[in-house]
Amino acid sequence: MSQNVMVTGAGKAVGLGFNLVLRYLEAGDNVVASIRKPCPELDELKKQYGDRLTVLTMDISSTESVQAAADELSGKLSHLDLLINNAVSVSPDCGKGFFEANLDYIARTVDITAVGAMRVIKAFYPLLKKSEGIALIMNISSEAGSISRCYRTNMIDYGMAKAALNMATMNLVNTFKDDRTINIFCVHPGWIRTDGRADNPAPLSSYEAAEILRELFEKKRGDFDGHRFITNLDEDYPF
Numbered sequence: 023m024s025q026n027v028m029v030t031g032a033g034k035a036v037g038l039g040f041n042l043v044l045r046y047l048e049a050g051d052n053v054v055a056s057i058r059k060p061c062p063e064l065d066e067l068k069k070q071y072g073d074r075l076t077v078l079t080m081d082i083s084s085t086e087s088v089q090a091a092a093d094e095l096s097g098k099l100s101h102l103d104l105l106i107n108n109a110v111s112v113s114p115d116c117g118k119g120f121f122e123a124n125l126d127y128i129a130r131t132v133d134i135t136a137v138g139a140m141r142v143i144k145a146f147y148p149l150l151k152k153s154e155g156i157a158l159i160m161n162i163s164s165e166a167g168s169i170s171r172c173y174r175t176n177m178i179d180y181g182m183a184k185a186a187l188n189m190a191t192m193n194l195v196n197t198f199k200d201d202r203t204i205n206i207f208c209v210h211p212g213w214i215r216t217d218g219r220a221d222n223p224a225p226l227s228s229y230e231a232a233e234i235l236r237e238l239f240e241k242k243r244g245d246f247d248g249h250r251f252i253t254n255l256d257e258d259y260p261f
C-alpha cells in the first residue's frame with residue numbers, strides 16, 4: 023500500500039534528499055519534497071509524477087516558515103506516514119580545527135541541523151498522528167555525531183549539530199514512549215557521494231544510498247525497543 027512520505031532538504035539533485043524523493047516515487051509512494059529554493063530537477067519530477075509529488079518551500083531555521091508550510095500541507099494531504107529529516111547546513115569553517123575556526127558559526131549549524139529537525143517534527147506532528155499505521159520519523163544523523171567515537175579535530179560545528187540531533191531524537195523517544203503509533207530513530211546514512219563528484223572516494227552514490235535507506239526504514243518502523251542510533255546497514259551505533 024502506498025504511503026505519504028516527506029523529505030526535508032530535497033532541493034539538490036545530487037544530494038541524498040532528492041534521491042530519497044526519487045526512490046519513494048519510484049516505489050509508488052506519495053512524496054512531499056521540502057526545499058528552500060527552487061530546484062529545476064524537482065520540477066522535472068513533478069511533470070513525470072504529477073499529484074504524487076508535492077513540493078513544499080520552507081526554511082527550517084524559522085519556526086514561522088515551518089509552521090506555514092505545515093498549514094499549507096494540511097490543506098493538501100490528509101496525513102504523513104514517514105518524515106525524513108535530511109536537511110543540514112555547515113559553516114564555511116567546517117574543515118578547520120579549534121584554533122582556526124570562527125566559533126561564532128557553530129550556533130547556526132546547530133540551529134538548522136538539530137533545532138530545525140525538531141521544528142519540523144513539532145509542526146508536522148498533527149499530520150503524523152493522522153497516519154493509520156505507525157508514523158515513522160527518521161533523523162538523518164552521522165557517525166560524526168557520535169560523542170563516544172569522536173576522533174576528529176575538525177568538523178566541530180557539524181559534529182556538535184549531529185550530536186544535538188541525536189540528543190533531540192532520544193528526548194523524543196522519551197516523549198513518545200507510551201505511544202506505539204509513532205516511532206523515531208537517528209541514522210548514519212553511510213558514506214555517500216552527495217556532491218555528485220566521480221572522484222569522491224565514498225562508496226555509495228546518493229541514488230544507491232537512498233534505496234538502502236528506504237528498505238531499512240520499512241524494516242525499522244515497528245521496532246520500538248532496539249537501539250535508537252543505527253547505521254544504513256542496520257547496525258547499532260554508539261551515541
Ligand SMILES: NC(=O)c1ccc[n+]([C@@H]2O[C@H](COP(=O)([O-])OP(=O)(O)OC[C@H]3O[C@@H](n4cnc5c(N)ncnc54)[C@H](OP(=O)(O)O)[C@@H]3O)[C@@H](O)[C@H]2O)c1
Nearest residue numbers: 031034037038058081082083108109110111164213214216
Ligand atoms: N555525504 C555523506 O557521506 C554523509 C555522511 C553522513 C551523514 N550525511 C547526512 O546526509 C544528509 C544529506 O547530505 P547532503 O550532502 O545530501 O546534504 P546537503 O545537500 O548539504 O543538504 C541538504 C539540503 O539541506 C538544505 N538546507 C540547508 N539549510 C536549510 C534551511 N535553513 N532550511 C531548509 N533546508 C535547508 C539545503 O538546501 P539549499 O540547497 O537551499 O541550501 C540542501 O539542499 C545530511 O543530513 C548529511 O549530514 C551525509
